[in-house]
Structures are given as C-alpha cells and as structure tokens.
Amino acid sequence: xxxxxxxxxxxxxxxxxxxxxxxxxxxxxxxxxxxxxxxxxxxxxxxxxxxxxxxxxxxxxxxxxxxxxxxxxxxxxxxxxxxxxxxxxxxxxxxxxxxxxxxxxxxxxxxxxxxxxxxxxxxxxxxxx
Amino acid sequence: xxxxxxxxxxxxxxxxxxxxxxxxxxxxxxxxxxxxxxxxxxxxxxxxxxxxxxxxxxxxxxxxxxxxxxxxxxxxxxxxxxxxxxxxxxxxxxxxxxxxxxxxxxxxxxxxxxxxxxxxxxxxxxxxxxxxxxxxxxxxxxxxxxxxxxxxxxxxxxxxxxxxxxxxxxxxxxxxxxxxxxxxxxxxxxxxxxxxxxxxxxxxxxxxxxxxxxxxxxxxxxxxxxxxxxxxxxxxxxxxxxxxxxxxxxxxxxxxxxxxxxxxxxxxxxxxxxxxxxxxxxxxxxxxxxxxxxxxxxxxxxxxxxxxxxxxxxxxxxxxxxxxxxxxxxxxxxxxxxxxxxxxxxxxxxxxxxxxxxxxxxxxxxxxxxxxxxxxxxxxxxxxxxxxxxxxxxxxxxxxxxxxxxxxxxxxxxxxxxxxxxxxxxxxxxxxxxxxxxxxxxxxxxxxxxxxxxxxxxxxxxxxxxxxxxxxxxxxxxxxxxxxxxxxxxxxxxxxxxxxxxxxxxxxxxxxxxxxxxxxxxxxxxxxxxxxxxxxxxxxxxxxxxxxxxxxxxxxxxxxxxxxxxxxxxxxxxxxxxxxxxxxxxxxxxxxxxxxxxxxxxxxxxxx
Amino acid sequence: xxxxxxxxxxxxxxxxxxxxxxxxxxxxxxxxxxxxxxxxxxxxxxxxxxxxxxxxxxxxxxxxxxxxxxxxxx
Numbered sequence: 001x002x003x004x005x006x007x008x009x010x011x012x013x014x015x016x017x018x019x020x021x022x023x024x025x026x027x028x029x030x031x032x033x034x035x036x037x038x039x040x041x042x043x044x045x046x047x048x049x050x051x052x053x054x055x056x057x058x059x060x061x062x063x064x065x066x067x068x069x070x071x072x073x074x075x076x077x078x079x080x081x082x083x084x085x086x087x088x089x090x091x092x093x094x095x096x097x098x099x100x101x102x103x104x105x106x107x108x109x110x111x112x113x114x115x116x117x118x119x120x121x122x123x124x125x126x127x128x129x
Numbered sequence: 130x131x132x133x134x135x136x137x138x139x140x141x142x143x144x145x146x147x148x149x150x151x152x153x154x155x156x157x158x159x160x161x162x163x164x165x166x167x168x169x170x171x172x173x174x175x176x177x178x179x180x181x182x183x184x185x186x187x188x189x190x191x192x193x194x195x196x197x198x199x200x201x202x203x204x205x206x207x208x209x210x211x212x213x214x215x216x217x218x219x220x221x222x223x224x225x226x227x228x229x230x231x232x233x234x235x236x237x238x239x240x241x242x243x244x245x246x247x248x249x250x251x252x253x254x255x256x257x258x259x260x261x262x263x264x265x266x267x268x269x270x271x272x273x274x275x276x277x278x279x280x281x282x283x284x285x286x287x288x289x290x291x292x293x294x295x296x297x298x299x300x301x302x303x304x305x306x307x308x309x310x311x312x313x314x315x316x317x318x319x320x321x322x323x324x325x326x327x328x329x330x331x332x333x334x335x336x337x338x339x340x341x342x343x344x345x346x347x348x349x350x351x352x353x354x355x356x357x358x359x360x361x362x363x364x365x366x367x368x369x370x371x372x373x374x375x376x377x378x379x380x381x382x383x384x385x386x387x388x389x390x391x392x393x394x395x396x397x398x399x400x401x402x403x404x405x406x407x408x409x410x411x412x413x414x415x416x417x418x419x420x421x422x423x424x425x426x427x428x429x430x431x432x433x434x435x436x437x438x439x440x441x442x443x444x445x446x447x448x449x450x451x452x453x454x455x456x457x458x459x460x461x462x463x464x465x466x467x468x469x470x471x472x473x474x475x476x477x478x479x480x481x482x483x484x485x486x487x488x489x490x491x492x493x494x495x496x497x498x499x500x501x502x503x504x505x506x507x508x509x510x511x512x513x514x515x516x517x518x519x520x521x522x523x524x525x526x527x528x529x530x531x532x533x534x535x536x537x538x539x540x541x542x543x544x545x546x547x548x549x550x551x552x553x554x555x556x557x558x559x560x561x562x563x564x565x566x567x568x569x570x571x572x573x574x575x576x577x578x579x580x581x582x583x584x585x586x587x588x589x590x591x592x593x594x595x596x597x598x599x600x601x602x603x604x605x606x607x608x609x610x611x612x613x614x615x616x617x618x619x620x621x622x623x624x625x626x627x628x629x630x631x632x633x634x635x636x637x638x639x640x641x642x643x644x645x646x647x648x649x650x651x652x653x654x655x656x657x658x659x660x661x662x663x664x665x666x667x668x669x670x671x672x673x674x675x676x677x678x679x680x681x682x683x684x685x686x687x688x689x690x691x692x693x694x695x696x697x698x699x700x701x702x703x704x705x706x707x708x709x710x711x712x713x714x715x716x717x718x719x720x721x722x723x724x725x726x727x728x729x730x731x732x733x734x735x736x737x
Numbered sequence: 738x739x740x741x742x743x744x745x746x747x748x749x750x751x752x753x754x755x756x757x758x759x760x761x762x763x764x765x766x767x768x769x770x771x772x773x774x775x776x777x778x779x780x781x782x783x784x785x786x787x788x789x790x791x792x793x794x795x796x797x798x799x800x801x802x803x804x805x806x807x808x809x810x811x
Contacts, residue, residue, distance in 0.1 A: 011414055011419070013418055013419045014417055014418065015418045018198075018199070018200050019200060022347055027337035027338075028198065030230075031286065032337075041308075042277065042435050043435055044411075045412050045426045045435050115351075118351060119202075119351070120420070121202075121357060122367065362746060362805050365784065373782055374781055376782075585781075585806055585807055585808055588778045589776065627808060
C-alpha cells in the first residue's frame with residue numbers, strides 16, 4: 001500500500017500538509033508535513049506533489065535502523081532511534097525524507113496515516129497497492 | 130498563551146522605521162475575535178477623527194483570525210482594514226490564498242502599518258526577524274513580476290502581498306495582489322499601502338499555532354472536511370467556481386449589462402461558465418485549506434497570458450457591463466488589472482460610466498485622449514486600464530472613482546454613476562430585486578455584495594416584494610456572513626456547499642478554548658456592524674440616509690431588454706425598504722444608531 | 738418513457754424532501770419544475786447527464802437531470 005497523487009487534480013490548498021503535521025507532531029504546521037507541494041506559477045500554472053512511495057530506500061540506508069515498518073505496512077521514523085545523521089535524505093527518490101533541525105530533532109516521513117486523503121477535496125490523493 | 134492565535138500584534142512605524150511587537154490583548158481577542166473584528170477595533174481606537182486616508186495618521190491593519198492556517202476547510206482569509214481613500218469611510222477587504230496562514234505561523238495576529246515611509250520599502254517577516262527593506266528595485270513593477278522575483282529570491286515557502294503601479298500612483302481603488310491571483314480588492318486598501326510607500330509584505334513563519342484541545346480540534350476539523358466532501362454540488366461548484374452563476378444571472382436579469390442599463394446581455398453566451406471552462410481554464414486553484422477550490426487559473430491563447438480568473442464579478446463588471454462578448458478579452462482585462470494593481474469591480478464600474486458618457490456625447494475624443502469608447506471594445510478598455518493605473522491623461526479622472534469622476538464632469542452623468550457611498554456597485558443588477566437592493570444600499574463598505582447576497586431569496590419570496598421579512602433576512606446575513614472574515618476563514622464552504630454551519634462551533638471551541646455558538650458570533654457581528662456605522666458618521670459630515678440611497682438607475686430607468694425589461698423599483702419602495710431597515714436595526718429615521726441601541730451594544734465609549 | 742429528476746440541496750423541498758423522483762419524458766425542464774410548484778428561476782444550474790442545458794431542454798427517456806440553486810451567492 002502507498003500514497004498516490006494525480007497532479008492534475010491538485011489545487012494547492014495545503015490541507016494535506018496541515019493534516020499530516022497534525023498526525024506526525026500533533027501540531028498545525030505545514031512545514032512539518034511529509035509530502036511536498038511544488039507550485040509552478042505563474043506559468044505553466046499547475047501544481048505538483050511529491051509523495052512517499054514506500055520504496056524503502058531510506059530504511060535500507062539508515063545506520064541506526066530507525067526507519068521501521070508500522071501496522072499499515074508503511075515505513076516510518078522511530079524518533080527515539082533517529083540520530084540525525086541525514087543519510088536517508090539524499091536516498092529518497094521523491095525528496096520526501098525530511099530533516100529540518102529548526103523544526104524537529106529527528107527526521108520525519110510519511111507513515112501512511114491517510115489523513116491527507118481524508119481532507120483532500122479534489123480527490124488528488126489516494127491510497128492503493 | 131492565547132489558544133488559536135499567533136500571539137502578537139506587529140506595529141510598523143514607517144515614518145521612524147521602528148518595528149515593535151506587543152502581545153495580542155486577550156480582551157480584544159475575546160470581544161472582537163480576530164480578522165475584521167481586530168481591524169475595526171484598531172481603526173476606531175487609533176485612527177483619529179478626520180484623518181486623511183492618504184496621510185500618515187491613517188493605518189492599514191492586516192489581521193488573521195483564529196481559524197486561519199488551521200485544519201479548517203477554508204481557513205485561508207485575512208482582513209485588510211483602513212479608512213478608505215475611495216469613499217472616505219470604512220474599508221475592509223478580504224484576502225484569500227496563503228497569506229493569513231503564514232502570518233499565524235510567524236506568530237502574528239495583526240500587522241499595523243503606521244505613518245509614511247520616506248522611501249519605498251517592503252516589510253520582510255521571517256519568524257522573529259522583521260525588517261523594512263529597500264524596495265527601489267521593485268517600485269514601478271507589476272505585481273506578478275515582483276511576486277515571482279521574491280519567490281525566486283526567498284523561496285516558495287514565503288508568501289507575498291504586493292501592490293502594483295495603481296497603488297503606487299494613488300488610484301483610489303488600488304488593490305493588493307497575492308499568490309498570482311488573490312486580492313485584497315476593494316475600497317482602496319492598496320492605495321493606502323502605496324501612500325505609505327510599502328511595495329510589498331513578505332511573510333514566512335515556522336511556528337506552530339497553539340490549540341486548546343488537540344484531539345477535539347482534529348476530530349471537529351475532520352468532520353468539517355467530511356461534510357464538505359460529501360456535499361451535493363461539490364463537483365459542480367469546484368468545476369465552475371463563481372462562474373457557475375453567469376448564465377443564471379443573465380437568465381434572471383441580474384447580470385450587469387452596459388453600465389447596468391439592463392440585467393441580461395443578449396450577446397453574453399460566450400461569457401458563461403461552461404464556455405469559459407472549455408476555452409481557457411487549466412487548473413482549479415485553491416486557497417488555504419479549501420476542499421472546493423473556486424479559483425480558475427486560465428490560459429488565454431489569444432494573448433499568450435495566464436490569469437487566475439475571471440471570477441463572476443469580473444465577468445460581470447469587465448465583461449457584460451462593458452459589452453464584451455469574448456471570455457478571453459475579459460480574462461485579459463482581468464490580468465491587466467491584477468498586474469497593475471487595481472480592483473476589477475471598480476475599474477469596470479468607472480469604465481462603463483465613461484463609455485456611456487461617451488456614447489451620450491457628454492465626453493468626446495478631446496476628453497479621452499483620442500480614444501474611441503464604445504461597448505464591446507476590448508482594445509479601448511485595455512488602454513484605459515493602463516491609463517488609470519498610471520493616472521495618465523483621461524485615466525487620472527477615472528482613477529478617482531466613478532462618484533468623483535461624474536461630479537467633475539457633471540452634465541447629468543452623475544445619474545449613471547452606479548455606486549453607493551462612492552463605491553462602485555458590484556455585479557448584480559438590482560432593477561427589480563429588492564432584498565439585494567437594500568443589501569447594496571446598506572453594505573458597510575459601500576455597494577459591495579459580500580455581506581448579504583440575497584438574489585435566490587428575492588426570487589423565492591417574490592423579487593418586487595417590499596416586506597419586513599426581506600429586510601430581516603438581509604440584516605441576519607449582514608450579522609452572520611462577515612463573521613467568517615472575523616474568524617479568518619472563507620464563507621463559501623458554507624455558502625456554496627450548504628453544509629451545516631453548526632460544524633464550526635466545536636471546531637472554534639477546540640481551537641480557542643472559548644465556547645461560542647453562531648448566536649454569540651452574530652451578536653458580535655451586530656456590534657461590529659453598528660460600530661462601522663458610527664465610524665462612517667464620525668468621519669463624514671452630514672452622514673445619514675442620503676448616503677444609503679442607490680443609483681437612480683434602479684428606480685427611474687427600467688431596462689429596455691432582457692429578463693427585467695420594463696421592471697423597476699419605485700422610489701417610494703426604496704424609501705420603505707430603508708425605513709424598515711432602520712427600524713429593525715434600532716436606528717433613527719436618518720439611519721443613525723439610537724442612544725438605546727448604542728447602550729445596548731456597549732458602544733458608548735466610541736461615540737463619546 | 739421517464740427521466741430522473743434530482744433537485745439538489747434546498748431544492749429537494751419541492752419534491753417532498755426525496756433525493757430524486759421519476760418524471761415523464763417529453764416535457765421541458767421548465768414544465769417539469771412548474772409541475773412541482775418550483776419557480777423555474779430558482780435553479781441556477783441545470784445539468785442533464787452532467788452537461789449544462791437550458792430550461793427549455795426536452796427530457797428524453799433515461800435522462801438524469803440535476804438542478805442546483807445558489808443559496809448563498811458570492
């Protein structure tokens with residue numbers, strides 16, 4: 001199971017980012033979300049989203065085995081085990097492995113909670129095999 | 130810690146360059162809540178009576194609300210309040226997009242711009258780093274170019290609000306642009322920003338917003354999203370946005386045609402939402418947190434340009450109202466206004482007046498710098514928009530707004546200057562729609578539709594009926610709808626999707642920790658409404674009933690064609706509507722809140 | 738020969754609160770609305786099989802008609 005996005009349906013509203021940060025951190029702060037919105041404006045005038053495909057490259061490279069599988073079969077960061085080495089960040093093919101030390105003292109990533117799908121009004125996001 | 134708030138008021142004294150922050154006063158948050166409420170609080174408290182709107186004592190107050198930037202379907206609105214250079218009264222414009230959320234993440238509830246900068250500057254806010262920076266490289270540039278430059282310079286996370294040459298040059302209805310297509314549009318809020326020599330505000334914040342009960346907040350926030358997603362009509366509303374009503378307004382005689390001379394446009398089929406969707410729309414663009422993105426980002430192949438829009442209002446005012454028959458021409462006129470930084474509604478209103486005056490021989494080529502003005506003439510309109518923004522030649526007359534332009538020119542042209550209180554009427558023709566008519570007459574910023582939109586109600590109850598129920602409905606809408614502007618959220622999720630508004634109550638409470646029902650909020654709305662009325666009276670000698678009167682076009686000139694052909698409201702009914710309105714509001718026969726009303730609403734401190 | 742008539746939102750009140758009702762084909766949308774005491778002006782958007790049509794459209798067998806009112810406006 002993994003998250004999918006149809007960019008053509010994305011409206012740039014960022015509801016997904018807020019829902020995500022609330023799930024990961026219990027905070028309302030889109031900068032602490034685990035998916036990325038790339039607006040392409042004023043031209044060509046479309047939105048693009050980067051989401052975790054659960055490829056596992058981050059987990060394979062993590063030296064402390066901090067990236068584990070949860071009950072949904074998705075990779076997530078065990079915050080206690082992360083030592084901020086940042087080895088995972090360049091490994092991610094979608095650039096959705098996040099380290100921002102001004103915001104958190106550990107890496108974070110999508111854990112496939114599905115809240116982004118729940119709040120997306122245009123159906124741009126969904127979870128499937 | 131104030132749950133649901135950024136936590137501070139940012140004061141920027143542009144004359145001295147001093148920047149200071151003070152904690153958001155809890156009693157102000159309690160009584161005025163946020164957004165537009167904070168706007169009127171600071172305006173009435175700190176801007177002295179008789180202030181010149183373009184002078185140093187006027188303030189521009191930009192406020193987010195407790196729902197802004199949160200897990201709220203549509204939590205993306207901020208309010209811009211000032212003393213209006215267009216009307217001389219209260220101005221409050223609502224900006225969507227992402228700006229309000231970013232203010233919250235920077236820990237700011239209100240930005241108060243004071244004084245006048247000796248040189249063009251932009252305000253740069255990056256969490257606690259707040260500076261005034263030199264804007265000389267950007268002064269004179271269009272809004273799109275500047276926003277793009279700032280995004281490239283600072284990064285995509287930074288949110289930009291920027292004025293165009295219109296605001297710099299003092300066009301009375303200049304606006305502020307953001308996110309390539311959202312505006313704080315009406316009343317000259319951009320004019321004040323330009324008078325203060327502030328080219329832009331750049332904001333970036335990385336803080337989280339505190340809430341009272343995180344679990345209840347998440348639950349209530351999710352419930353609101355669920356209701357929106359399950360709403361009937363979500364798909365249709367998203368597909369067309371506000372353009373959904375163009376064909377219908379044409380059908381019922383509400384579409385302004387040739388300077389409101391009629392309510393239906395016989396050549397308007399190419400302006401319909403379905404045609405627009407097919408011909409130019411490429412992306413549904415949303416404001417912060419919105420599940421039903423109404424923004425229609427368009428590509429105009431004819432001109433090689435893009436614009437967010439046109440919205441219904443612009444299709445009306447810069448389309449049918451000017452006799453345009455092609456949606457790409459409307460979109461291009463929209464783009465010019467956005468880039469040059471002037472309100473599309475007021476621009477359409479004053480240009481339509483000019484075209485009518487020209488067709489009547491009141492204005493000639495000698496007046497218009499040689500421009501031939503006629504209905505359905507995009508090239509002339511594009512040229513006029515540029516002249517207005519630069520206040521060049523004939524544009525300088527129009528740049529003062531339709532009321533002043535008509536006063537200057539005279540020769541009977543005042544009769545077809547379509548405005549109330551000096552604000553050009555927005556895009557609903559009210560020859561025979563009495564609830565909408567009284568709504569425009571009594572709107573607190575001038576002839577704007579957003580406080581009380583009542584066209585369907587008019588049609589349900591009987592469009593020409595002059596009954597107390599209609600007035601009661603408009604009053605309720607005026608107390609209720611603007612509360613979204615106070616909360617810092619968009620009203621269109623409730624307005625367009627028909628969701629149960631009670632869903633907002635537990636959400637607001639979980640965020641702020643303060644229980645409030647919609648009845649409580651409407652009471653605040655009623656208080657704010659009366660306060661803005663008192664503000665108009667304080668600032669305008671002789672303010673009263675005469676200021677509430679509509680353009681005579683709506684009681685003297687029945688349309689010759691269209692759905693309302695031969696229909697008109699009688700002047701005696703205009704007055705009856707006003708009498709009923711004053712009575713129900715608790716105002717005297719001249720439209721002033723009575724001493725009893727002032728006391729009941731605890732507004733005595735303001736009047737003394 | 739019938740069509741499905743599906744007034745949305747507050748317009749349901751005109752068909753007794755039901756979600757939809759079967760109506761005879763061969764009549765215009767306008768006539769169908771009037772038959773339910775619905776003022777034709779009140780529907781802002783008429784969709785037949787998800788395409789916008791005018792109120793003079795004549796219903797065909799199997800058409801699905803959705804009507805939307807704009808209660809709140811802009």
